[in-house]
Amino acid sequence: MLLDENKSQSGSQGWQPKIIAFFCNWCTYTAADLAGVSRIKHAPNARVIRVMCSGRVDPQFILDSFAKGADGVLVGGCHPGDCHYQEGNYKCLRRFQLFKRVVESFGINKDRLRLEWISASEGDKVRLVINDMVAKVKALGPLSLPKKFSEWDKEMNIIEEKIAGKEEAVHA
């Protein structure tokens, strides 16, 4: 079962990927603000959700984002040793390593999920990371899990109906 298969790229004309970015308040969110203050232009595809620390990012948030239609998920935290809460970013990293494999094993391309350490002073890194990620996700095309799920649901319904039909036939 490969979630990330794009049999046809049709319908993706003019399509723009949507990337959900979980940024920690102290480093990466601040860096994104700094990019703004320094007017560092970058791709408009990321939508930032602010959390206090990258350690707050529950793998479920990432799954949920994909399942509800995100084409990519970016997690941003402080550099190792710089976490405002000492080691939340290590906890995040530990979880992330494991989780990335799970996501990949679902068949979601690894370029759709990214963890980056961006410090409060690295406004330009915000640009680099977002631009790079957007380019890669664009190359992969839409993930469109909600659409795929609903198609599968339809298929399942048909199968269920068929089975039900057979059962009725047996009973009759």
Add this chain to the structure above:
Amino acid sequence: MSKTTGNTRTGFYICHCGTNIAGTVDVEKVVDYVSKLPNVVVAKHYKYMCSDPGQEMIQKDIRDQNLNRLVVAACSPFLHERTFRNVASQAGLNQFFFQMVNTREQNAWVHLDALASTEKAIDLARSAIFRVAFHKPLEQKKVPIHPGVLVVGGGIAGIHASLTLANAGKKVFLVEREPTIGGHMAMFDKTFPTLDCAACILTPKMSSVKNHPNITMWTYSEIESVDGYVGNFKVNVKKKPRYIIEDLCVGCLDCIDACVYKEPRFFDEFNQGLSKRKPVYIPFPQATPQLVVIDPETCIDFKSNKCKKTCVDVCERKAIDLNQQPEHKEIEVGTIIVATGFKPFDASGVPYYGYGVYPNVYTALEVERLINASGPTSGEVVMRDGSRPEKIAIIHCVGSRDKNTNLWCSRVCCLYSLKLAHLLKEHTHADIYNFYIDIRTPGKMMEEFYYRMAEEGTKFIRGRVADIYPDLTDEVHRRLIVKAEDTLISEIIKVPVDMVVLSTGLEPRADANDVRRMFNITCSTEGFFIERHPKLAPVNTFTDGIFLAGCCQGPKDIPDTVAQAGAAAAEALALIDSGFIELEPNTAFVVEVDCSGCKSCVPLCPYSAISYQEDKKKAYINEALCKGCGTCVASCPSGSIKQNLFEDEEIYSEIDGILNYTNIYEVSECC
């Protein structure tokens, strides 16, 4: 997932911020879209939402339309979250029924494509509207503020901040790494633009610090650790052994005379190595405190244990203790001022200027000592080779404004170069050549100072110096040739001089990164500490209760350093005098019925805020210790830990909002 509790009535407001937002984001389109979303009762745009009329408009709507949720799309929450929370609470709404959408810093300012920018604004507005429905009324916890203040670094910044606070009746701990306070300013002869003697204005302040009943001054000391948070920091300080019992030493200096080294032989840090000191020494005559210190690196007794210890014998007060151990002090303070200053650029970093190769190439700081009446040559400009200069080149911007070294302008070098030109001329009557890129003299009285100096006959040559090398053709003078392009006449010129002064720039301290980590503050890529907001919070850091003063935040002159130190002291005072602080309520708590007692959260907490209640077999979070990172929340397998302001539902609804994933809302709408 349940829909929100009760009847949600949301007001949405998007700010134009002049043209800052509205120039890129189509605010009318956003309002048009948002007004059709469920729960939205009012949607408006306005030129300046943070202005009084903007705030009043929101408050009127809250009252008239019975709004119970507020979303404002404007600048970064770092700037105005507090403003709009106040707007809500003044209109009778719990301030946490509010969500802000960053539409300027993270949108309008960073995108060129108006359509995409507007789409992003819409996504994030929807996200906030979905989220705010799940917000809960929260109370901010008030915690008392410890009135003590820690000041780190005893340069002019730390000194001024300490005195301001102490004069206001606050208890101050001043921790300085070196054996004396004073910092760089103590090394200068005179200071621009007034040319008043540095010692005359600094040393009285130094002794006030020493004698002030409210100041505990620990020199030759380091901060070992910092724990806690605004209002309640616990700090460990290590006092390094100076091998002198401070209470007994009266500063008679007999021990220095008595040292087995009859002549000083070791590098004298304070005089930049232009003179020598003994292993037992006092950094400079006005050092504060007036205590000698024994350097274990050079003292024979520490190396071989075979010294005659003449210093010990001569001390009548028995103040020398060669077995002294480091002392550890634990203090509690409510606020901290970081004033750790700068380090001059290492001139050998520009090898073609020959510093360290040609003895008559000096750094500016060395020259400060050389012309200082209490310096190594008692103010006589006698060079390393014993001669006196007749021609002197001063080279500006060494290690500044250069992509090979440091990009920034160090702000004080032009001015101190002019000062040194004047002082060197006064001391030597030599011909002086200033090689500059641009003369930068902003600030009150500074341009006037420049003109005054220029009238004294100093020559100015506009051009970056490319090379400095010995003049082999002139055996008599053995001068150095300064080669540069004079960019005003587009000609390569070579000026033979006796002495070269390198005006080195200001850099962050080598250990800035360690200090930053220790205090949980942030550095720019260069290494200067970052203020919370460059205009509106110039002495605050992102960590509440920790303030910045002086050159650790960026190069600046003494007037600006002192102004900043005063500001930092005032900010600390404002916190202390309010008596308590209100903490963000973003702490975590355990929903006991759901807790399975697996204990996996317990070791995750870096603050040991989570304990396991044996009787109930449930985890418990001590709210006073929790700092609200949310790591335990993310890893609780049963989802029984929640974080205020960042509850799962709140984040999931943000995701839903961004992706316009509305199924669940449609479902719940009908029930």
